[in-house]
Each structure stands twice: as C-alpha cells, then as structure tokens.
Amino acid sequence: xxxxxxxxxxxxxxxxxxxxxxxxxxxxxxxxxxxxxxxxxxxxxxxxxxxxxxxxxxxxxxxxxxxxxxxxxxxxxxxxxxxxxxxxxxxxxxxxxxxxxxxxxxxxxxxxxxxxxxxxxxxxxxxxxxxxxxxxxxxxxxxxxxxxxxxxxxxxxxxxxxxxxxxxxxxxxxxxxxxxxxxxxxxxxxxxxxxxxxxxxxxxxxxxxxxxxxxxxxxxxxxxxxxxxxxxxxxxxxxxxxxxxxxxxxxxxxxxxxxxxxxxxxxxxxxxxxxxxxxxxxxxxxxxxxxxxxxxxxxxxxxxxxxxxxxxxxxxxxxxxxxxxxxxxxxxxxxxxxxxxxxxxxxxxxxxxxxxxxxxxxxxxxxxxxxxxxxxxxxxxxxxxxxxxxxxxxxxxxxxxxxxxxxxxxxxxxxxxxxxxxxxxxxxxxxxxxxxxxxxxxxxxxxxxxxxxxxxxxxxxxxxxxxxxxxxxxxx
Amino acid sequence: xxxxxxxxxxxxxxxxxxxxxxxxxxxxxxxxxxxxxxxxxxxxxxxxxxxxxxxxxxxxxxxxxxxxxxxxxxxxxxxxxxxxxxxxxxxxxxxxxxxxxxxxxxxxxxxxxxxxxxxxxxxxxxxxxxxxxxxxxxxxxxxxxxxxxxxxxxxxxxxxxxxxxxxxxxxxxxxxxxxxxxxxxxxxxxxxxxxxxxxxxxxxxxxxxxxxxxxxxxxxxxxxxxxxxxxxxxxxxxxxxxxxxxxxxxxxxxxxxxxxxxxxxxxxxxxxxxxxxxxxxxxxxxxxxxxxxxxxxxxxxxxxxxxxxxxxxxxxxxxxxxxxxxxxxxxxxxxxxxxxxxxxxxxxxxxxxxxxxxxxxxxxxxxxxxxxxxxxxxxxxxxxxxxxxxxxxxxxxxxxxxxxxxxxxxxxxxxxxxxxxxxxxxxxxxxxxxxxxxxxxxxxx
Numbered sequence: 029x030x031x032x033x034x035x036x037x038x039x040x041x042x043x044x045x046x047x048x049x050x051x052x053x054x055x056x057x058x059x060x061x062x063x064x065x066x067x068x069x070x071x072x073x074x075x076x077x078x079x080x081x082x083x084x085x086x087x088x089x090x091x092x093x094x095x096x097x098x099x100x101x102x103x104x105x106x107x108x109x110x111x112x113x114x115x116x117x118x119x120x121x122x123x124x125x126x127x128x129x130x131x132x133x134x135x136x137x138x139x140x141x142x143x144x145x146x147x148x149x150x151x152x153x154x155x156x157x158x159x160x161x162x163x164x165x166x167x168x169x170x171x172x173x174x175x176x177x178x179x180x181x182x183x184x185x186x187x188x189x190x191x192x193x194x195x196x197x198x199x200x201x202x203x204x205x206x207x208x209x210x211x212x213x214x215x216x217x218x219x220x221x222x223x224x225x226x227x228x229x230x231x232x233x234x235x236x237x238x239x240x241x242x243x244x245x246x247x248x249x250x251x252x253x254x255x256x257x258x259x260x261x262x263x264x265x266x267x268x269x270x271x272x273x274x275x276x277x278x279x280x281x282x283x284x285x286x287x288x289x290x291x292x293x294x295x296x297x298x299x300x301x302x303x304x305x306x307x308x309x310x311x312x313x314x315x316x317x318x319x320x321x322x323x324x325x326x327x328x329x330x331x332x333x334x335x336x337x338x339x340x341x342x343x344x345x346x347x348x349x350x351x352x353x354x355x356x357x358x359x360x361x362x363x364x365x366x367x368x369x370x371x372x373x374x375x376x377x378x379x380x381x382x383x384x385x386x387x388x389x390x391x392x393x394x395x396x397x398x399x400x401x402x403x404x405x406x407x408x409x410x411x412x413x414x415x416x417x418x419x420x421x422x423x424x425x426x427x428x429x430x431x432x433x434x435x436x437x438x439x440x441x442x443x444x445x446x447x448x449x450x451x452x453x454x455x456x457x458x459x460x461x462x463x464x465x466x467x468x469x470x471x472x473x474x475x476x477x478x479x480x481x482x483x484x485x486x487x488x489x490x491x492x493x494x495x496x497x498x499x500x501x502x503x504x
Numbered sequence: 505x506x507x508x509x510x511x512x513x514x515x516x517x518x519x520x521x522x523x524x525x526x527x528x529x530x531x532x533x534x535x536x537x538x539x540x541x542x543x544x545x546x547x548x549x550x551x552x553x554x555x556x557x558x559x560x561x562x563x564x565x566x567x568x569x570x571x572x573x574x575x576x577x578x579x580x581x582x583x584x585x586x587x588x589x590x591x592x593x594x595x596x597x598x599x600x601x602x603x604x605x606x607x608x609x610x611x612x613x614x615x616x617x618x619x620x621x622x623x624x625x626x627x628x629x630x631x632x633x634x635x636x637x638x639x640x641x642x643x644x645x646x647x648x649x650x651x652x653x654x655x656x657x658x659x660x661x662x663x664x665x666x667x668x669x670x671x672x673x674x675x676x677x678x679x680x681x682x683x684x685x686x687x688x689x690x691x692x693x694x695x696x697x698x699x700x701x702x703x704x705x706x707x708x709x710x711x712x713x714x715x716x717x718x719x720x721x722x723x724x725x726x727x728x729x730x731x732x733x734x735x736x737x738x739x740x741x742x743x744x745x746x747x748x749x750x751x752x753x754x755x756x757x758x759x760x761x762x763x764x765x766x767x768x769x770x771x772x773x774x775x776x777x778x779x780x781x782x783x784x785x786x787x788x789x790x791x792x793x794x795x796x797x798x799x800x801x802x803x804x805x806x807x808x809x810x811x812x813x814x815x816x817x818x819x820x821x822x823x824x825x826x827x828x829x830x831x832x833x834x835x836x837x838x839x840x841x842x843x844x845x846x847x848x849x850x851x852x853x854x855x856x857x858x859x860x861x862x863x864x865x866x867x868x869x870x871x872x873x874x875x876x877x878x879x880x881x882x883x884x885x886x887x888x889x890x891x892x893x894x895x896x897x898x899x900x901x902x903x904x905x906x907x908x909x910x911x912x913x914x915x916x917x918x919x920x921x922x923x924x925x926x927x928x929x930x931x932x933x934x935x936x937x938x939x940x941x942x943x944x945x946x947x948x949x
Contacts, residue, residue, distance in 0.1 A: 101547070427877070
C-alpha cells in the first residue's frame with residue numbers, strides 16, 4: 029500500500045526563487061508553458077570478472093533542463109553549470125521557441141503531495157561499497173559451485189540515487205528521490221567440442237539492501253549457471269510457425285514490444301502507430317488484459333512522480349481484448365485534449381520527456397501452468413528471454429528466447445538453441461489461447477530504449493500460450 | 505582553465521590522495537538540433553555539457569570516479585573517491601596505464617570549423633527540405649515519425665601520471681528523415697540519415713528525404729513468405745549491422761576469456777576469400793577518426809580479417825598485458841565510464857560487384873533492408889534476427905516481405921559470403937557494402 033511520504037526536511041535541489049526566475053525567463057518570449065527540471069544522480073557500480081572484483085566506481089552528475097512550449101513547438105536546453113547566469117542563459121535559449129515578447133506574471137507554486145511506491149528504508153548511497161562487493165562475491169561463488177562446466181562468470185552491481193525537482197508554470201512543484209539497484213550475473217558453460225552456452229540472471233528495483241535477503245545473490249548466481257548448463261547440447265530451434273508457451277515473468281517483454289510502445293501517445297498523435305484510432309476496438313484475445321502500472325511496490329519501473337511532475341498511475345490499456353487507453357505525457361495529452369497518465373519520462377536532464385511505459389503486465393487468467401503445457405501436442409516452451417524490439421508502424425516485433433525446450437505430446441523435452449520469436453502485435457495477441465493463474469513480474473532487470481533515451485522498466489506475464497507464432501531458428 | 509589543465513590538476517590531486525598511477529579524461533560537447541513537423545519547428549534544442557572521469561591504480565587495484573563538478577572542491581572529491589574505491593577492488597597485475605612508445609597522437613581527428621557556425625535557420629531549412637522532398641517522392645507518404653538536422657562539437661583531453669597528454673576535437677553534422685507510408689490500412693516506416701565530419705560532404709537534405717520516402721513506400725503491401733532456405737542479400741545498412749554484430753567476437757577481452765566463437769581461429773580461414781574486415785582510427789574523414797584512443801594510445805589501423813583469414817583481435821592496454829598482445833588503440837571512452845575495448849571506424853572493404861549484379865545472381869531469395877533485435881551471439885555464434893525487405897525472383901526485386909527471421913551461424917555465414925559489393929560509403933563509423941550469403945534460413949509462414 030502506498031504510504032504518504034514524510035515532509036521534506038532537506039533543502040530543494042535548487043533554491044525555489046531561482047526556479048521561479050528560470051520559469052519567467054523561459055516564458056519571456058511568449059511561450060505558453062515552461063518547466064524546470066533539476067536532477068542530481070549519484071551512482072555506485074562494481075564489476076566482478078574471472079573471480080575477482082575488477083573495478084569499483086562512483087559518480088555524481090547534476091544538471092538542469094528547461095523546456096518552453098508554444099502550441100506543438102518545444103524549445104529545450106540544459107546545463108550542468110549551476111550558477112545563476114548560466115542557468116538563465118539556458119532558460120533564455122529554451123524561450124527562443126517563441127518569438128514574441130511578454131512579461132509573464134508570477135508563478136504560484138505548490139508542492140504536489142506524493143505517495144511512495146518504493147521499498148527503500150535505508151538509502152543505497154549510505155551502504156558501504158564493501159557490502160555491494162560481497163553480493164557479487166556470493167553470486168560468483170554460487171555460480172561456480174553449481175557445475176564444473178561453468179567456467180566464466182561475470183557479475184555487475186549498480187545502484188543510483190536520482191533526486192529530482194520538477195516545477196512548471198501551471199504551479200506544480202514535485203520532488204522525489206528515486207533509488208534503483210540491480211545485481212546481475214552472466215555465465216558461460218563449456219560443453220563438448222568447444223560448445224558454449226550462456227546464462228543470465230539478476231534482480232533489483234526501487235528497493236534497498238533488504239531485497240537481497242529474500243532474493244539472494246547465491247540464488248541469482250545459481251540460476252545464471254543453471255541456464256547455461258541446461259542448454260548445453262541444445263539442438264537448433266525449429267523454423268516456422270508453432271504453438272509456444274511462455275514461462276512467467278520476464279516474458280512480459282512480449283507486451284512491452286507487441287503493444288506497449290504502440291500505445292505511447294506521441295506515436296498515436298502523429299498517427300504512426302498501428303494502434304492509432306482503435307480505441308474501443310478489439311485488438312487482442314478476450315483473455316488479454318494489459319496494465320501499465322507505475323505504482324507497483326518496489327518495481328524497477330515504478331515512479332512516485334513522472335519527470336513532468338505528475339504522479340505515477342495504474343492504467344488499464346487493454347481490457348478483455350478491447351483497447352481502452354494510451355500512455356500520455358504532458359505535451360501529447362495537451363495537444364489531443366487528454367490528461368497526462370503520469371507517463372512522461374526522461375533519461376536525464378539532457379533530454380526532453382517522452383511518453384513511456386513503467387511496469388507493464390498481463391492480468392492473470394485461471395489455468396494452471398501444467399494445464400497450459402499439457403494441452404500442446406507439438407510446440408516450444410520458452411523459459412528465459414533476452415531483449416526485444418518493435419517497429420511501431422507495421423507492428424512487427426521480435427524477442428529473443430535464451431532458454432527453450434521442445435514440447436511433444438504435452439511434455440517438455442529437449443533444449444533448443446538460437447530461437448527468436450517474431451510477430452505482428454495485434455495478431456499475436458489475438459492468438460493468445462491460454463493465460464495462467466501464476467501472475468509474475470520480472471525480477472527487476474529491464475531497461476527500455478526509445479529515441480536514444482534509456483529508462484528502467486518492469487514487465488510481467490503469467491504462463492501464456494500463443495498459437496501460430498513464427499519461430500526463427502535453423503532447425504527443421 | 506583548459507580541459508587539459510583540469511585533467512592535469514585532477515591527476516595531481518589523485519596522486520596527493522595516494523594513487524600510484526592516475527589518469528583523467530575530460531570532454532566538453534555542444535549539441536544543437538532542430539526537428540520539424542509539417543514544415544514547422546517541432547523541437548529546438550541546444551546545450552553544452554562537460555564531464556571528467558578519473559582512473560586510479562594503487563597497489564594494482566583499480567578505482568574510478570566521475571562527475572560534472574570541475575571546481576577545485578569537486579575535483580578533490582573525485583580524487584578521494586577514486587582512491588577510496590580502489591581499496592575495495594582486487595589486485596590485478598594487468599592493471600596499469602599505457603606508457604612510453606604506446607602514447608602519442610596520429611592524424612588529428614577531422615574537425616570542421618564550418619560546423620561551429622551552423623545557424624538554427626540552416627538546420628531548420630535542411631529539415632524542411634528533407635520533409636518536403638519525402639512528401640514529394642511518393643503520394644503515400646503523408647506522416648512522419650520525425651525529421652531533423654543537427655550539429656555536434658566535442659573536445660576531449662587526457663592526462664596521466666605515466667605520460668599521456670593530449671587534446672582532440674571532433675565535429676559532425678547530420679540530417680535525418682523517418683517518413684511513414686500508408687496504404688490499405690498498412691503503415692510502413694523507414695529512415696535514412698547522413699552524418700559527416702565535414703559540412704560540405706553532407707548529403708543534400710532533399711536526397712535524404714527522397715531516399716527515406718522510397719524505402720518506406722516500397723514496403724507497402726508487405727506479406728509473409730514461406731519458411732525456406734535461400735540466398736540472402738543484405739543492403740549496406742544491414743551489412744553494417746551484421747559486422748557490428750561481429751565486434752564482440754573480435755574483442756580481445758572476450759577472446760581471452762574464451763567467450764568468442766572466433767577464439768581458436770587466429771591465422772585460419774574464417775570467411776570467404778575477398779572478405780577483409782578492418783578497424784581504422786586513422787581513416788581520413790572517418791566518423792570515428794581520432795588522434796589517440798581513450799587511454800592516450802596512438803591511433804592505428806588493424807586488419808582483423810584479411811582476405812578471409814583471421815589476423816587479429818582488438819585490445820586496450822590492460823587486456824593486451826593480460827593476453828600478451830599489443831594494444832591496438834581500441835580503448836573506447838566516455839568521461840563517465842572506464843575505458844573498454846570497442847571499435848573505431850570498423851568496416852568491410854568493398855569488392856568489385858555492383859549491387860544490381862549481386863541481386864541479379866539470385867533466382868529466389870531475400871533482399872534485407874531492415875532488421876529487428878540484436879540477434880548475433882558472439883559467444884555461441886548463433887544468429888537470428890527479425891527482417892523486412894524485398895523478395896527476389898529471377899534476379900529482380902519483386903515484392904515486399906515482412907515478419908520473417910533470418911537465421912544462421914556467424915562462422916558459417918562469414919564463410920558463406922559469395923558476393924561483396926563495390927558500394928562502401930563511410931556514412932557512419934561502422935559500414936559495409938552490399939553482401940550476399942549463399943544460403944540462410946528465412947523463417948516465415
């Protein structure tokens with residue numbers, strides 16, 4: 029359950045009178061809206077390779093982005109120089125999008141009260157780096173102990189504390205501290221005749237160190253090792269259309285690629301997404317209900333507030349197969365007469381915000397995973413997944429399958445290698461023939477790229493069966 | 505204070521804080537762009553930024569810190585931070601900074617002062633021309649994902665306690681266009697862009713728009729072909745993405761860790777005769793041309809594959825020490841990260857065949873013009889990517905196809921290259937000419 033955050037005792041990232049002066053400067057040539065975004069991002073990372081800690085690093089980046097909007101036109105400028113003259117120049121550069129002259133009135137800012145969806149009691153920045161290094165060492169030991177054929181183990185730990193302040197000429201002022209961490213392990217197992225297979229696993233989110241008590245580094249190392257060893261001796265994946273069963277969790281990348289991006293309001297406004305103009309239409313099997321939820325407790329994609337000062341929300345995008353809504357940022361909402369869904373996100377102060385996903389998942393159905401698998405005569409069981417990509421306009425999407433098995437007569441059989449799934453978003457979703465009761469989120473690993481900007485996201489899927497998906501492989 | 509002076513100051517602070525060796529790398533950039541929609545400005549962006557990274561080695565342990573605060577106080581914090589972090593890392597005799605004869609500077613990176621002077625109006629005009637030309641090229645192009653133009657200037661400096669000392673500058677300008685063509689309820693997008701170190705070599709904006717529009721429009725009506733094994737032709741953009749997929753396989757660190765499918769093949773045939781793969785940071789006017797790499801090692805050219813024979817891998821100083829090889833000046837660097845092995849101007853040398861002849865030689869096969877997914881696994885050699893393109897029938901580009909995957913094995917693919925085009929154009933840092941693979945699995949209906 030969301031808790032009300034405690035009153036902020038700390039000084040704001042930038043003095044509020046200066047923020048107001050910057051907003052005025054950004055409005056000085058007749059813009060209709062201006063926004064100041066201040067960010068301080070402090071990070072720590074460590075890397076383990078060949079059994080030892082190769083490096084430990086830390087950094088801190090602070091900057092301010094100023095945006096001015098007139099109609100559909102945006103001026104954007106940023107600065108990592110924080111002295112007042114440099115910041116005023118930045119605001120004046122953004123103001124150039126308008127070409128008039130105007131003496132803007134004063135802005136009365138009031139703080140937006142925010143709930144907290146993060147599970148961070150002890151900030152990650154206050155934890156000594158030696159404890160972060162221990163996590164890597166535990167994961168490494170567990171991966172190596174799993175099987176003698178595991179010969180290469182690489183581990184990475186990274187955390188960041190991102191403090192933001194967003195203020196705009198609508199009078200909104202929001203401040204948030206977004207902690208994020210991630211521990212991951214990659215293994216290579218060596219089989220006969222120089223065969224190599226890899227495994228990858230990890231987890232994290234907007235959580236603190238207690239997370240690794242339940243989701244232990246040893247468990248992460250062991251799972252990465254298990255994947256690498258399990259796929260030794262795999263046969264080539266069969267090429268062509270098949271029935272596929274997706275294991276729960278990270279498979280939610282299916283939704284992220286097949287529908288999520290296509291529902292982002294910039295593509296909808298420009299009419300470049302194949303989901304534009306389809307609100308209220310059936311775009312998926314009635315077993316499919318897709319939700320984007322920025323309020324998942326501790327979720328990697330969760331946000332108390334988006335990067336435009338609007339609170340994170342839970343949005344039903346597709347309900348029982350019917351398209352119900354899109355993901356709006358401030359600009360695209362305003363231009364199309366909608367309201368922001370708290371989906372305006374940016375990689376850092378160097379970028380203007382875009383409509384983005386947070387945590388995207390499929391609501392559970394009522395079948396058990398066993399029922400779903402046993403109903404398949406011949407098909408593919410996909411257990412672990414890599415990355416994916418989508419072409420918004422024609423809806424073609426792919427995602428990589430890193431661990432998969434043949435299904436024969438309802439039984440999971442031999443492992444296959446080098447598989448890739450390809451489909452067209454709405455068609456794939458119409459072919460969903462079973463949805464499991466085993467709702468599951470990914471362990472907290474995902475990063476989504478769009479227009480050169482990366483943001484952390486979460487995905488989730490119960491066990492799902494889809495008919496007639498094209499599998500890319502080299503086998504018969 | 506110049507960037508180089510700041511680097512020198514940081515190194516001296518790090519030495520005072522207890523670092524045995526220290527190296528600072530700083531960058532300052534200016535980035536300005538215009539995006540248009542329907543002939544109007546959609547977004548105008550302009551900004552400058554800077555940052556510095558510090559690598560320290562103490563007792564063979566490595567620490568790294570970075571930041572944007574270049575004040576004396578900010579630098580002091582970085583120095584102390586990096587030295588403290590090194591204490592947590594493991595001893596590794598391979599840790600060390602390059603020194604002596606390795607250091608220096610080859611040809612200055614290509615810098616064009618004309619790019620400093622590009623006005624917002626120039627960019628606006630270029631973007632408008634590209635958008636207008638795209639509309640004019642095909643009536644079915646009415647929407648755009650985005651169209652724009654921009655310029656980028658950067659300055660970098662490096663200073664180390666082992667004698668690295670250098671400054672470099674780079675500039676580039678670009679125009680891009682991503683139109684969406686529409687017919688019978690189908691949307692198809694494509695994009696085309698041009699990036700050059702010198703302003704007067706930039707492709708005319710109208711041409712960028714026209715090419716992009718034709719690429720989008722020719723995909724309309726795309727269907728899904730049957731699953732089959734056929735010859736596959738990659739256009740130059742897709743051929744470039746294929747060789748980009750090979751870059752981890754020639755990364756000396758992954759090779760040293762036995763995590764590259766090319767590992768055991770040094771001196772052996774790994775590709776068809778005529779296949780020559782080069783990494784060259786000294787290439788005149790190359791997008792990635794630089795006087796020295798991310799740790800100050802003088803730039804050079806490395807033939808990775810020469811006429812089909814694997815000749816070498818790419819190394820930075822640390823990995824070279826570990827693998828008893830020589831640095832190939834392949835340390836890629838940004839101020840906020842440690843140097844790591846990467847490619848510079850990475851390209852496949854052109855052959856003699858015209859692209860049309862390459863297509864003409866195919867009775868039935870696929871001409872690939874766009875791909876989805878990463879697809880290439882340099883550890884195992886598995887290759888599988890989503891693809892769009894044009895089906896080839898009797899040597900002619902016949903009809904558009906989509907929703908297929910192209911799969912193979914990287915080593916077999918390299919050995920199966922049976923035609924290399926003459927159409928190499930250094931429009932990006934990783935480039936290749938048209939390539940034909942004798943047979944791949946195309947998975948569709």
